[in-house]
Amino acid sequence: MKKILFIDNWKKGYKNFTRLNDEFIKNQFTTILVHTGSFTGEGDVKEEFIDGLLVRDISFYKTILIKKVIEVEKPDVILILNLSFIFDRAIVNICKKIGIKLIFLAHGKLVSVESVAEVKSNLNKDIRTNISRVFRKKNFLVLINYFSSLKTGGKFISSFKMIKGIVANPSGYLTMPNYDKELDADLILLYTNEDKRLYNERFGFPKDKIKVVGNPEIFEIINTPTQVKNLFLRDIGFNENDNYVLYLDDGLVCGNIWTKEEWYNHLKEILNEINILGYKLIIKLHPREDLNNHLKFFNENNILALKNIDFKNSIIHSEAVISHYSTTILFSLVFNKKVISPKWGKSLELHENYPSNLINYIYSTHDFKIALVEDNNNDLVVKNYLKSQGINKDTNTITKIIDEVKECVNS
Incomplete structure (x- = not known):
C-alpha cells in the first residue's frame, strides 16, 4: 500500500480530493487530507470523515x-492544489529534503498566455493598495512554516530573496511566479493545453514535468443524471414554467477585486435587463x-444564490x-450553453480569459x-476549442490522474 497525503489551505476545497479518493483506494492507496483551516479560524473540527476521506486540521497534530x-x-507522495504561494514553497523544500514525491494538481483553468501581463499588473496594484492583507495571522504562520523548511545555512539568503521578490513584484512571487527550485514539483497536472503553454512558455516550468489530464470536475458533472426541467425547477423552489439565467460567481468580492457595493450595482444592472424578459436569476x-x-x-432582489448546486x-x-x-465557463461550453461575459462599467477592467468567438x-x-x-x-467553434484544449467528454479524467500519480510514485 502507498500513502498519499493531500494538503490544502482550507477544508472547503475537500471536493477536489473526494472525487479522486475512491479511485485512489481502488488502486491500493491510503489517503488523508490535512488542511490549515485553523490558520484563519476555520479549524473547529480537528478530525472528521467527509465522503469517506479522512480529513484533519493541522491542529490535530498539536x-x-x-x-x-x-x-x-x-x-509516499503529496498532492497539492497550488504551486505559487509561500506555503507551497515550504512544502517543496520539505519534500526535497526528506525525499518525498510532490505532485501539483491545478484546480481551475488558468489565465491565458496573452493576458498574463495585464493580470499581473492588476494583481500588483491590488496587493500594494491593500497592504493590510499582508499583516494577517495566517501569513505569519505561513512564514514560520517557510523558515522551518529552509536549510540552516541558507535561511538568510532565501529569506532575503523572498522579501526582495515580494516587494519588487508581488504577483510574480506570490500568485504567478516563474519557475525556480522552490517550485520544483515532481509532476504538474493541468487541465488544458493552453495551461501547459502558460506554465512552460511563460513561467518556464520544465515541459517534461507537465501533463495535461483534463478537468475531473467536468467528467464528474457529465456523468451525473440529467433531470427533467420541471422537476429540477421544483427542487430549487421555482415554478415549472419559470425561466432563469445562471450567473457563475468569479469570486470578485471574496478575492478583494470588487467591493460588495460594486458587485451589487453590477448585479442590479443585470437584473434590470433579465426582469424585462421575465427571467429569474440564479447565482x-x-x-x-x-x-x-x-x-x-x-x-x-429575489435572487436565488446557492453554494452547492446541481x-x-x-x-x-x-x-x-x-x-x-x-x-466553470468550461462546464457551460461542454453542454454547448451560451455564455455571456459583461464588459461594461467596472467589469471592463476584468481580463478576458476566453476567445471572443467562443x-x-x-x-x-x-x-x-x-x-x-x-x-x-457557435457549435463548431466550441467543439474545436474543447478539442484543441485536450478536453474530451468521453475521457475518464479521474482515472487518468490516478494513472499519472502511480507512474510518478513508481518512477
Missing part, C-alpha cells in the same frame, strides 16, 4: 508546522464566498450563463438584453 505533519504521516457562488454576507441583498442541470436548463472568466463579450446593457435572446450558433 503543531503549526506542516513539516511535523509530513514527518508523522510519512507519505452559483464561488466556493470562498460566504452566502451569509449577501443574504439581505439576495432576498431583497451544476449539470442548472446549466442545461438555463436560458444563458453569465460569467467573467471563471473556470463566448459573448457584451459592452452595454442594451446589447446584453439582445444577447440573452439570440440563438447560440
Whole structure:
C-alpha cells in the first residue's frame, strides 16, 4: 500500500480530493487530507470523515508546522492544489529534503498566455493598495512554516530573496511566479493545453514535468443524471414554467477585486435587463464566498444564490450563463450553453480569459438584453476549442490522474 497525503489551505476545497479518493483506494492507496483551516479560524473540527476521506486540521497534530505533519504521516507522495504561494514553497523544500514525491494538481483553468501581463499588473496594484492583507495571522504562520523548511545555512539568503521578490513584484512571487527550485514539483497536472503553454512558455516550468489530464470536475458533472426541467425547477423552489439565467460567481468580492457595493450595482444592472424578459436569476457562488454576507441583498432582489448546486442541470436548463472568466465557463461550453461575459462599467477592467468567438463579450446593457435572446450558433467553434484544449467528454479524467500519480510514485 502507498500513502498519499493531500494538503490544502482550507477544508472547503475537500471536493477536489473526494472525487479522486475512491479511485485512489481502488488502486491500493491510503489517503488523508490535512488542511490549515485553523490558520484563519476555520479549524473547529480537528478530525472528521467527509465522503469517506479522512480529513484533519493541522491542529490535530498539536503543531503549526506542516513539516511535523509530513514527518508523522510519512507519505509516499503529496498532492497539492497550488504551486505559487509561500506555503507551497515550504512544502517543496520539505519534500526535497526528506525525499518525498510532490505532485501539483491545478484546480481551475488558468489565465491565458496573452493576458498574463495585464493580470499581473492588476494583481500588483491590488496587493500594494491593500497592504493590510499582508499583516494577517495566517501569513505569519505561513512564514514560520517557510523558515522551518529552509536549510540552516541558507535561511538568510532565501529569506532575503523572498522579501526582495515580494516587494519588487508581488504577483510574480506570490500568485504567478516563474519557475525556480522552490517550485520544483515532481509532476504538474493541468487541465488544458493552453495551461501547459502558460506554465512552460511563460513561467518556464520544465515541459517534461507537465501533463495535461483534463478537468475531473467536468467528467464528474457529465456523468451525473440529467433531470427533467420541471422537476429540477421544483427542487430549487421555482415554478415549472419559470425561466432563469445562471450567473457563475468569479469570486470578485471574496478575492478583494470588487467591493460588495460594486458587485451589487453590477448585479442590479443585470437584473434590470433579465426582469424585462421575465427571467429569474440564479447565482452559483464561488466556493470562498460566504452566502451569509449577501443574504439581505439576495432576498431583497429575489435572487436565488446557492453554494452547492446541481451544476449539470442548472446549466442545461438555463436560458444563458453569465460569467467573467471563471473556470466553470468550461462546464457551460461542454453542454454547448451560451455564455455571456459583461464588459461594461467596472467589469471592463476584468481580463478576458476566453476567445471572443467562443463566448459573448457584451459592452452595454442594451446589447446584453439582445444577447440573452439570440440563438447560440457557435457549435463548431466550441467543439474545436474543447478539442484543441485536450478536453474530451468521453475521457475518464479521474482515472487518468490516478494513472499519472502511480507512474510518478513508481518512477
